[in-house]
Structure formats: structure tokens, C-alpha cells
Amino acid sequence: MTSDQAMTKENLKLPKHLTETLDFYNSKYELITFRQDASGASSTLVTGGGLQTCRYCERSEPDVQFKTDCHVLLEAIGNRHLFAEDECDSCNKLFGLGIEDHFAKWSLPYRVISCIKGKKGYPSIKREHLGWRIDSSATGISVRMREDHQIATIAEEAKTGRCPDGVSLDPALCS
Numbered sequence: 001m002t003s004d005q006a007m008t009k010e011n012l013k014l015p016k017h018l019t020e021t022l023d024f025y026n027s028k029y030e031l032i033t034f035r036q037d038a039s040g041a042s043s044t045l046v047t048g049g050g051l052q053t054c055r056y057c058e059r060s061e062p063d064v065q066f067k068t069d070c071h072v073l074l075e076a077i078g079n080r081h082l083f084a085e086d087e088c089d090s091c092n093k094l095f096g097l098g099i100e101d102h103f104a105k106w107s108l109p110y111r112v113i114s115c116i117k118g119k120k121g122y123p124s125i126k127r128e129h130l131g132w133r134i135d136s137s138a139t140g141i142s143v144r145m146r147e148d149h150q151i152a153t154i155a156e157e158a159k160t161g162r163c164p165d166g167v168s169l170d171p172a173l174c175s
Helices: 016-028 089-097 099-114 156-160
Strands: 044-046 082-084 124-127 132-137 140-145
Touching (some): 089 099, 099 124, 099 132
Antiparallel strands (some): 124 132, 132 140
16 A cells, blocks of 8 residues: 555455444544654644633633643553643643543553553653563663562573573573
8 A cells, every 4th residue: 555545444444344344433533633753743732612611621721721731642542642622721630630640550560561651751661679670762661670579580591681481581681
């Protein structure tokens, strides 16, 4: 498929069950934006369509303000460019201190494994008192553990960088 061709169901040759699923979502939702690589992309503002009323508390100005940049999807899961104008500052703060914080903590292992860059960079899981940490980056995952507090045992053969079954190991696992 060339870059000039549209990404249509016909071009992708999807199985019937996926085509039906796409048809369902396309009939219920409007595609606002699509980015595979959002680096350097401009922001997209999702408008409320009329008077500025909060979609959560249903209050309007002057009772509430709409000055904060409110992410449509959490920044912790990689959203840097999709903002909503129909979320008041009060609700944004409430979600930021409650639901979003709990979701970020709950999803941390998944975001580390998936190397999803958040607001403060790539996430890590650290248990210094147990002697281990897992860091993610643009190039992959690094697992470190103190020799006296191992969470796993690495066979001597693996320290050469190759497991007996031929699986390659990250050098960070062998240090």
C-alpha cells in the first residue's frame, strides 16, 4: 500500500469480524484525529459545540473557569496533543488528584513494559529496599538487581549474552 492510498477496510483486507467491529465504532463515534507518530505534531482541541459548559459537572462560566489545558486522554498514557475545552478547571483538578493518579499508579507496570513516555519521561518501577528496578526508555527495558537481593537467578551460560536455547539477553540482565 502506498502512502497515497487511504487506509480503508478494503485496502487492509481485514477479517469479517474486525470489519464489523470497525463498522460499529464508525457508526457510533466520530474520528477526531489519528496519529501513528505524534512527534512534533500540533495540538488538537476537541470543542464542546456551543456555550462553554463542563461535560462533567454541567456548570458554566462565571461559576467555573476554563483556563487549564485538559487532556481528553491521560497524559500518562502518552497523550500530548488532544485537549478538551469542555472540562472546567475544578473537574480537571478533581480528576487529576483522584482518578488519574490512581489510574497512573495502577497502570505503571503496563506503561513500563510498553515503554510509554509520560509527562515526566519514561516510567520506572523501583524497589530499592528489595534491591531491584525496571526502567523503560525509547530503546527498551532495563532490569537491574543487586547481587545480594536477586529476584531471579541467571544461569552462568546466560552471562555470555546467549541463553542455552538461543534467546538473546539484554546486557543489563547480566551485570
